[in-house]
Amino acid sequence: MRERVAVIGAGSWGTALAIVLAKKGYEVTLWARRQEVVREIETTRINSHYLPEIVIPESIKITADLEETLMQCVAVVLSVPSHAVRETVRRVRPFVTKETVLVNTAKGLEIETLMRLSEVLKQELPVELHNNIAVLSGPSHAEEVSRDLPTAVVAASHRRQVAEYVQDLFMAPNLRVYTNPDVTGVELGGALKNVIALATGISDGLGFGDNTRAALMTRGLAEIARLGTAMGAQSLTFAGLAGIGDLIVTCTSLYSRNRRAGIQLGQGKPLDQVLAGMGMVVEGVRTTKAAYHLAQKYGVEMPITEQTYQVLFEGLNPREAVSKLMLRTRTHEVEEIVVNRQDW
Numbered sequence: 036m037r038e039r040v041a042v043i044g045a046g047s048w049g050t051a052l053a054i055v056l057a058k059k060g061y062e063v064t065l066w067a068r069r070q071e072v073v074r075e076i077e078t079t080r081i082n083s084h085y086l087p088e089i090v091i092p093e094s095i096k097i098t099a100d101l102e103e104t105l106m107q108c109v110a111v112v113l114s115v116p117s118h119a120v121r122e123t124v125r126r127v128r129p130f131v132t133k134e135t136v137l138v139n140t141a142k143g144l145e146i147e148t149l150m151r152l153s154e155v156l157k158q159e160l161p162v163e164l165h166n167n168i169a170v171l172s173g174p175s176h177a178e179e180v181s182r183d184l185p186t187a188v189v190a191a192s193h194r195r196q197v198a199e200y201v202q203d204l205f206m207a208p209n210l211r212v213y214t215n216p217d218v219t220g221v222e223l224g225g226a227l228k229n230v231i232a233l234a235t236g237i238s239d240g241l242g243f244g245d246n247t248r249a250a251l252m253t254r255g256l257a258e259i260a261r262l263g264t265a266m267g268a269q270s271l272t273f274a275g276l277a278g279i280g281d282l283i284v285t286c287t288s289l290y291s292r293n294r295r296a297g298i299q300l301g302q303g304k305p306l307d308q309v310l311a312g313m314g315m316v317v318e319g320v321r322t323t324k325a326a327y328h329l330a331q332k333y334g335v336e337m338p339i340t341e342q343t344y345q346v347l348f349e350g351l352n353p354r355e356a357v358s359k360l361m362l363r364t365r366t367h368e369v370e371e372i373v374v375n376r377q378d379w
């Protein structure tokens with residue numbers, strides 16, 4: 036008998052992951068919040084709003100009934116936006132057993148609590164399920180994964196068997212999955228790169244060049260790693276797929292909603308209009324707020340995040356924000372190198 040897997044969230048990413056799993060032979064049920072999405076996929080096999088070019092295999096069952104979705108499933112893949120993770124886990128909880136593996140694929144932070152999403156899952160799930168939690172992250176646009184273009188991602192869990200289970204779950208000829216025990220680093224890399232993608236988008240929208248984008252990405256990674264290590268992550272994780280890997284794709288691809296939103300902001304469009312026009316989740320906006328407060332909480336300098344916050348929420352002119360970054364007090368590139376070189 037084929038193993039059943041539930042994918043919760045029929046947006047771009049949930050749909051793409053459901054396709055990957057169905058092609059691997061799992062019995063996949065995709066849960067959509069809205070009945071009209073269920074009807075459309077059932078009748079046309081197309082999810083026209085989120086992945087219009089992709090034909091969804093007949094073998095994927097689509098429903099808005101959560102109990103039906105979760106019945107006898109071995110794994111639950113959560114692909115709803117970060118702000119919906121807590122309420123979704125609460126709804127999922129009654130229908131999972133203590134053997135079920137839960138994989139969060141959303142990239143963000145909970146702004147009200149500043150928690151990472153696996154922490155939200157832990158808070159909402161009984162203790163016997165805590166070791167079954169995993170996260171999937173890395174450079175992976177749904178538009179490319181659903182077209183089977185070669186992609187590499189990372190599965191993180193505190194328990195090696197669970198990370199390897201998720202690795203095996205998703206591993207496919209064109210989807211290579213690595214494991215990493217550093218859940219904190221993998222989650223923070225995936226969430227915080229969206230802030231830098233907004234910043235690089237803004238820079239592109241202002242008409243600045245490749246040098247500017249490279250500087251923002253590099254210094255952006257430095258501040259992601261600074262906050263990440265202060266929060267207990269391993270610095271090497273930020274040199275991996277969930278760190279630099281996802282930063283590269285999100286700051287350079289036109290599939291990135293965060294980058295596209297940033298470009299429009301740089302061109303002078305107000306934030307509410309940008310978000311209304313996007314019609315899909317732009318995680319970086321909320322994450323900028325959370326990251327700004329986390330930087331204060333941990334006493335970490337995050338100048339790009341701070342300027343992005345000012346542009347998004349305090350009405351700072353983007354050009355002035357760039358100027359503030361350029362005119363900051365001079366500093367070293369890597370503080371640790373200087374501290375360890377007393378002769379210098």
Ligand SMILES: NC(=O)c1ccc[n+]([C@@H]2O[C@H](COP(=O)([O-])OP(=O)(O)OC[C@H]3O[C@@H](n4cnc5c(N)ncnc54)[C@H](O)[C@@H]3O)[C@@H](O)[C@H]2O)c1
Pocket residue numbers: 044045046047048049067068069085114115116117118119123140141142143175176177178314315316318
């Ligand atoms: N799109 C990608 O390429 C991609 C890749 C990797 C990770 N992610 C992450 O996956 C998460 C989902 O992104 P997406 O691209 O699928 O977003 P999306 O905007 O394409 O789809 C979001 C889905 O969640 C549903 N939703 C919205 N609010 C909800 C709520 N309150 N309760 C339940 N469902 C709700 C929507 O109806 C929609 O089906 C995000 O955190 C994103 O960062 C996306």
Ligand SMILES: O=P(O)(O)OC[C@H](O)CO
Pocket residue numbers: 142173174175176229232281284285290291292293294316317318
């Ligand atoms: O389209 P974005 O900017 O939400 O990015 C999607 C994924 O996180 C890319 O890995």
